[in-house]
Amino acid sequence: MSRASLLRLEGVSKTYRGAARPAVDDLSLQVRAGEIFGFLGPNGAGKTTTIKMVVGLLTPDRGTVTVNGHNVAVDPVAAKADIGFVPDNPDLYDRLTGLEYLNLVADIFGIPKAERSRRINELLEMFELTSAISDVIQSYSHGMKQKLALTGALLHDPPVFILDEPMVGLDPRASRLFKDMMRNHCDKGHVVFFSTHILEVAERLCDRVGIIDKGRLIACGTVEELRERRKQADESLEDIFLELTEPGEGK
Amino acid sequence: MARRTISLVLAQLNMNFAISYSRYYYLKKRQRLWEPVLIGLAIASGAITIAVGVYKVARFFYSATAPIGQGDVTLTLGILASQVIVLILGFVLVIAVFYFSNDLSILIPLPLRPAEVLASKFAVILANEYLGLAVFVIPVLVAYGLLAGVGAVPYAITAVLVFLALPVVPLVIAAIPAILLMRVAGLSRRKDTLAMIGGFMFVALVVGFQIFIQTRAPGRGEEAEFLTRVLSTANSLVDIVGSRFPPSIWATKALAGAGTLSGLLNLALFLGAGALAFAALLAIGNRVFYQGVLSGFEAAARSNDRSAARLRADRYAERSPVASLAVTEMKLFARTPVFALNGFTGFVMFPVMFVVIFFVRRTPEMARIWESFISAPGFEAIGALVVGAHFLALTAFSSIPFSAFSREGKRNIWIPKTLPVAGRTVALGKAVAAEIMILLGALPGVAVLEYMVRLPLVSLAAGIALGVISSFTLCLWGVLFDMRRPMLNWTDQQKAVKSNLNTLFGALFGIAAIVALGFVVHLGLKAGVAGWAVVAVVGGIATVLLVAAIRVLDAAADRIWRSLEV
Numbered sequence: 001m002s003r004a005s006l007l008r009l010e011g012v013s014k015t016y017r018g019a020a021r022p023a024v025d026d027l028s029l030q031v032r033a034g035e036i037f038g039f040l041g042p043n044g045a046g047k048t049t050t051i052k053m054v055v056g057l058l059t060p061d062r063g064t065v066t067v068n069g070h071n072v073a074v075d076p077v078a079a080k081a082d083i084g085f086v087p088d089n090p091d092l093y094d095r096l097t098g099l100e101y102l103n104l105v106a107d108i109f110g111i112p113k114a115e116r117s118r119r120i121n122e123l124l125e126m127f128e129l130t131s132a133i134s135d136v137i138q139s140y141s142h143g144m145k146q147k148l149a150l151t152g153a154l155l156h157d158p159p160v161f162i163l164d165e166p167m168v169g170l171d172p173r174a175s176r177l178f179k180d181m182m183r184n185h186c187d188k189g190h191v192v193f194f195s196t197h198i199l200e201v202a203e204r205l206c207d208r209v210g211i212i213d214k215g216r217l218i219a220c221g222t223v224e225e226l227r228e229r230r231k232q233a234d235e236s237l238e239d240i241f242l243e244l245t246e247p248g249e250g251k
Numbered sequence: 252m253a254r255r256t257i258s259l260v261l262a263q264l265n266m267n268f269a270i271s272y273s274r275y276y277y278l279k280k281r282q283r284l285w286e287p288v289l290i291g292l293a294i295a296s297g298a299i300t301i302a303v304g305v306y307k308v309a310r311f312f313y314s315a316t317a318p319i320g321q322g323d324v325t326l327t328l329g330i331l332a333s334q335v336i337v338l339i340l341g342f343v344l345v346i347a348v349f350y351f352s353n354d355l356s357i358l359i360p361l362p363l364r365p366a367e368v369l370a371s372k373f374a375v376i377l378a379n380e381y382l383g384l385a386v387f388v389i390p391v392l393v394a395y396g397l398l399a400g401v402g403a404v405p406y407a408i409t410a411v412l413v414f415l416a417l418p419v420v421p422l423v424i425a426a427i428p429a430i431l432l433m434r435v436a437g438l439s440r441r442k443d444t445l446a447m448i449g450g451f452m453f454v455a456l457v458v459g460f461q462i463f464i465q466t467r468a469p470g471r472g473e474e475a476e477f478l479t480r481v482l483s484t485a486n487s488l489v490d491i492v493g494s495r496f497p498p499s500i501w502a503t504k505a506l507a508g509a510g511t512l513s514g515l516l517n518l519a520l521f522l523g524a525g526a527l528a529f530a531a532l533l534a535i536g537n538r539v540f541y542q543g544v545l546s547g548f549e550a551a552a553r554s555n556d557r558s559a560a561r562l563r564a565d566r567y568a569e570r571s572p573v574a575s576l577a578v579t580e581m582k583l584f585a586r587t588p589v590f591a592l593n594g595f596t597g598f599v600m601f602p603v604m605f606v607v608i609f610f611v612r613r614t615p616e617m618a619r620i621w622e623s624f625i626s627a628p629g630f631e632a633i634g635a636l637v638v639g640a641h642f643l644a645l646t647a648f649s650s651i652p653f654s655a656f657s658r659e660g661k662r663n664i665w666i667p668k669t670l671p672v673a674g675r676t677v678a679l680g681k682a683v684a685a686e687i688m689i690l691l692g693a694l695p696g697v698a699v700l701e702y703m704v705r706l707p708l709v710s711l712a713a714g715i716a717l718g719v720i721s722s723f724t725l726c727l728w729g730v731l732f733d734m735r736r737p738m739l740n741w742t743d744q745q746k747a748v749k750s751n752l753n754t755l756f757g758a759l760f761g762i763a764a765i766v767a768l769g770f771v772v773h774l775g776l777k778a779g780v781a782g783w784a785v786v787a788v789v790g791g792i793a794t795v796l797l798v799a800a801i802r803v804l805d806a807a808a809d810r811i812w813r814s815l816e817v
Contacts, residue, residue, distance in 0.1 A: 018280025055669045057817045076813060080671035091662040095586040096579065103568055107575035108670045117567045 005030040006191045007160050012063035014049055023049040025215035031191045036182055038206035039195040042245050046215040047195040051164050055085045068159050084158030088165040090149035094138040098148050109156040123151040142169040161185055163194040179205055203237040213245045259371040266742050267375045298386045306390035313398045323507045329391030331499040333384050334421045341425030342453045347589040347745030348372050350433055355544055369536040380418040388414060405510030409518055413502045419525035420498050423532045434539040437546025443588050450592045455603045498524050572672055576680025589744040594649045598692030605699040631710040632782025636772055638714025639721055640765055642693050646722040647761015650754035651688055652729030655681040656737035657747045664739055664817050674812025675804050678730045685726040713786060721793040727800035729757050734811050
């Protein structure tokens with residue numbers, strides 16, 4: 001039985017004003033319930049632009065983005081209600097305390113008091129942030145801000161969890177916790193869509209990966225499928241990635 | 252080292268005026284080319300209008316004072332007024348640029364002396380001051396030069412030098428206490444609060460002192476003697492006015508005597524005072540500047556078991572999205588020293604002005620005039636209108652609603668943009684926050700006014716109601732305006748409010764609204780309409796505009812919000 005697509009991009013394109021070529025060009029992909037999807041690509045390939053279109057920070061020139069059945073362009077509030085998002089650089093409101101920030105997020109998502117108390121405590125304990133939560137965010141380290149952003153994004157248990165370079169700034173322990181949490185999140189029938197440069201993580205963690213280069217999706221599938229397509233059974237994801245994005249650079 | 256400093260100053264100026272940024276977006280990428288053209292035209296036409304007005308006033312003033320041998324006072328007053336403005340606004344500017352610039356974390360690790368970084372930041376402030384002062388000072392210098400018949404070349408050279416040195420001394424006078432305050436505040440856990448309180452105290456002191464001096468009239472029976480003394484000595488008015496701030500006399504005498512030995516001596520004194528002040532600033536800055544900046548990078552963390560225990564007991568406040576956004580907005584505004592110092596300065600200045608004027612002017616003559624004023628027919632209604640105008644003026648000049656989205660900056664705008672909240676909700680939350688802050692800020696001024704004027708309760712209530720309606724209307728329009736075209740690309744927080752054209756437009760809208768409503772009141776009273784009827788008409792107009800703003804909010808805010816790309 002095929003699982004429902006919680007995230008679907010169809011023919012999505014985006015060209016920045018004044019740019020010679022599109023940042024994202026006719027990109028189509030879908031992520032099914034229960035999947036961890038790794039979005040890979042070299043610098044400037046269009047990963048962040050794609051993610052920004054999914055979460056409503058940019059409007060596509062063409063194509064549609066659908067989140068859990070809601071077209072982001074038509075009903076952005078309903079679509080965003082089903083998204084948890086963590087950007088590559090989690091700049092939060094420095095002059096709020098961690099708890100004030102989480103309360104803001106919980107208020108917007110309409111999470112009732114008892115539920116938010118339980119979720120916040122659970123997530124803070126997981127990320128070992130409890131003792132710092134009454135401090136202003138300005139006093140947090142980069143990793144702590146990252147963990148707080150993750151906590152905020154997970155408060156409402158989002159069906160679609162989107163992350164731009166999530167491993168940056170996390171210590172090994174938090175990174176391990178986070179990977180376990182991603183798996184658990186997907187086991188509940190949700191999806192995780194994340195961009196990364198760390199190919200080992202993507203290879204080990206992702207059910208499927210998509211490789212984007214110069215705005216176009218040049219490969220998509222499980223790592224096994226990509227190997228089969230290239231008829232190189234012993235290739236690592238790194239070799240595949242290098243060969244696809246810079247032919248001749250692979251093994 | 253000099254080359255290094257020059258290079259640093261050029262880089263700072265480049266960032267301040269967004270030169271490379273504009274070249275890239277407008278010339279290379281050719282994005283929104285109409286924008287700089289339109290903005291340039293708007294600024295130029297505004298600046299020319301003001302400059303022409305100042306020029307006419309200066310000519311008139313010179314023509315009136317020259318026959319009694321007091322023509323030079325035109326220069327003194329122009330120079331002194333501009334220096335006082337630099338002094339009042341300089342304090343906030345210094346704190347913002349010296350201590351809250353985004354690039355400090357890049358500059359401090361570089362092998363630069365604190366004085367070099369300080370000098371480059373000072374150059375940025377000076378460059379901004381020149382732009383503002385040009386509109387007010389150059390017309391005065393030109394008017395005097397044309398009318399006084401001074402030698403063209405020496406006068407022009409002196410005028411350029413005086414103009415360039417003009418803001419240095421007042422800026423240093425503002426900068427030294429600011430640096431010392433930030434050093435002391437840096438020792439405290441509550442450094443932001445201390446910085447804000449110090450800032451407000453400085454502004455209150457300067458404004459209070461200035462008004463006290465200006466309103467200190469000669470005592471009863473002394474007027475004739477005072478005038479005779481002034482008129483008997485050529486340019487003694489210059490000495491009286493300038494005695495409060497000697498550099499303004501030196502600048503006047505340098506200009507009036509341009510090309511003569513006395514002129515040169517006064518010019519040397521004026522430039523020397525500037526150089527000495529600047530050297531003193533660098534010397535002090537070299538010792539304490541970095542300590543203040545570095546303490547700003549340290550935020551007080553209280554992480555301990557107690558805070559963990561408190562978390563469990565903490566209330567998980569549950570609010571509606573609008574209320575939550577409004578509360579967040581108020582916390583962010585009030586806790587950010589640069590925003591609070593800019594936005595709340597008017598809240599401090601107005602009551603201080605009222606109090607000083609009230610106490611200084613409590614002479615029997617003034618009391619008589621005051622009595623006749625408050626017992627005039629229709630006074631209660633006019634009082635209500637004054638209270639309403641006070642709210643509107645604070646809203647226009649606070650910059651709070653007109654920078655509501657700009658203040659988020661590139662760093663934080665992603666937060667509301669990715670949360671599941673409609674544009675109208677975000678805009679309403681920000682407008683409500685602005686209105687609450689303005690309402691709270693207006694109350695001290697209203698209390699002082701009430702103490703002075705003793706308005707009946709009904710007038711006070713009507714005035715506050717009128718004020719809330721009109722200021723909330725302006726808040727809604729302001730927030731929508733800033734949502735449509737937010738300035739997100741700023742390098743320091745000061746730019747988000749002070750270099751933001753939206754806040755300038757806000758002030759202009761506010762002034763236009765006050766003038767227009769004032770005109771309506773004038774017409775009404777002139778036509779013999781009862782005072783309260785005029786209040787009702789003004790209230791009606793404000794309500795119609797409020798309804799229109801709510802309609803626009805409902806109809807367009809979501810679309811505007813969606814179209815905002817980050």
